[in-house]
Amino acid sequence: MEFDESLQQYVYQYEDLIFSWDEEPKEHYLNKVKALAKNYKDNLDRIIAFILPDLREMYGDVSKEDVKNNLGKPIIDYNQGTVTYCDQSFDDCHIFAFEFSNNAFDKLEHFSVDG
Structure with missing residues (x-):
């Protein structure tokens, strides 16, 4: 666990994912x-299916x-x-970001693109 100055959050890397918290x-x-x-x-395939229509609008x-x-x-x-993707390579x-309602990623909402 470390404090990331650029994110202004505590972060922990586990496998190929980064987890963040406002407070330790x-x-x-x-x-x-x-x-x-x-x-x-x-649930990665469900997540991709959720964001794919918006990405196709932007990138073909x-x-x-x-x-x-x-x-x-x-x-x-x-x-x-x-869930935020700061280093996407499109x-x-x-x-890119979206919201999830519970730990099981059953409900995905509000995909957004900033930048």
Whole structure:
């Protein structure tokens, strides 16, 4: 666990995911991280299907595989219920984000593109 000055948040990298918190998490956060990581990966195809229509509007005929390869490392903010892709490689000026309602990623909402 470390404080990332650029994000102004506490971050923890687990496997190929980054987790962030506004305040340093209490003990037992690793169990939440592991559960979220598993659920994110188990639902990655659903996540891609959710954001794909908007990405096709912006970038043309991109495939699910293109999205999987170009999203980059997600930053999962447990407290805010958001996933952000700051280093996506579709272009060099946009940040993608969406909201999730529970740890199981059952409900995905509000995909946005900033930049």
